[in-house]
Amino acid sequence: MSNSSVYSSELKAGQFISESKNRFLCTVKIDGIEEVCYIASSCRLDNFIDLRGKRVLLLKNKGAKGRTKYSVVGVKYKRSYIILNSSWANKAVGEGFLKRKFSFLGKRKDYRAETDVNGYKADFFIPSSKTLIEVKSVISTSEIAAFPTVYSERTLIQLEKIAELIDEGYKGYFLIVSLNPYVKEIKLIQDTEVARQLSECIVRGLIVKGFRCRLSDNGLPQITNEIPVQI
Numbered sequence: 001m002s003n004s005s006v007y008s009s010e011l012k013a014g015q016f017i018s019e020s021k022n023r024f025l026c027t028v029k030i031d032g033i034e035e036v037c038y039i040a041s042s043c044r045l046d047n048f049i050d051l052r053g054k055r056v057l058l059l060k061n062k063g064a065k066g067r068t069k070y071s072v073v074g075v076k077y078k079r080s081y082i083i084l085n086s087s088w089a090n091k092a093v094g095e096g097f098l099k100r101k102f103s104f105l106g107k108r109k110d111y112r113a114e115t116d117v118n119g120y121k122a123d124f125f126i127p128s129s130k131t132l133i134e135v136k137s138v139i140s141t142s143e144i145a146a147f148p149t150v151y152s153e154r155t156l157i158q159l160e161k162i163a164e165l166i167d168e169g170y171k172g173y174f175l176i177v178s179l180n181p182y183v184k185e186i187k188l189i190q191d192t193e194v195a196r197q198l199s200e201c202i203v204r205g206l207i208v209k210g211f212r213c214r215l216s217d218n219g220l221p222q223i224t225n226e227i228p229v230q231i
Helices: 003-010 088-096 100-105 153-167 193-204
Strands: 011-019 025-030 033-039 055-060 070-077 080-083 112-117 120-126 131-138 144-147 171-178 185-188 207-215 221-227
Touching: 011 033, 011 070, 025 055, 025 070, 080 207, 088 100, 088 120, 088 131, 088 171, 088 207, 088 221, 100 221, 120 153, 131 144, 131 153, 153 171, 153 193, 171 193, 185 207, 193 207
Parallel strands: 033 070, 131 171, 144 185, 171 207
Antiparallel strands: 011 025, 011 055, 025 033, 055 070, 070 080, 112 120, 120 131, 207 221
């Protein structure tokens, strides 16, 4: 059975009720019954988007021992969905890595995902060209999405390591993926530690690009097109 058929057969609709005080949990009404569901976000989503009463897409969790039966993966927005699982930005990039939209990376058939490169865990790595690719996601209902929206010590550490590796001869790309398919542009918030560290990496040679993705008809996330990033 293909991945697409697995996703399409296990996606289910529900109505979002509320986020829990406990991280990664929320309440969704499914077939008229309120259930606790998993939501893959390290911070509260109501800081970015109002989900109350909205139609959401759920993916059935694997295994029978988990605390929740479903995970929330998207919320209805206009004629599509905003993806709510931030890790699906990586999934979308991985699905389209060998397609033409990523041709700027050059030869990349030997790429590897989640690979350790001298102590830095790259989202993607192309050994033949010593190219590092870091993927970040952003959730916004505005046409111009702001990045970053929250302070991230992890991102700062990653950028410090990327700067070191670029100085050692590696190439670097920083891909910011909008999980809202209607976002037209990404704007870097200047007065942040991440922006300052990112600017230092850009001076060293890091290339920053923006993309947007959407849920395809079979329920898989896919990159649709590149969008500008205001540096």
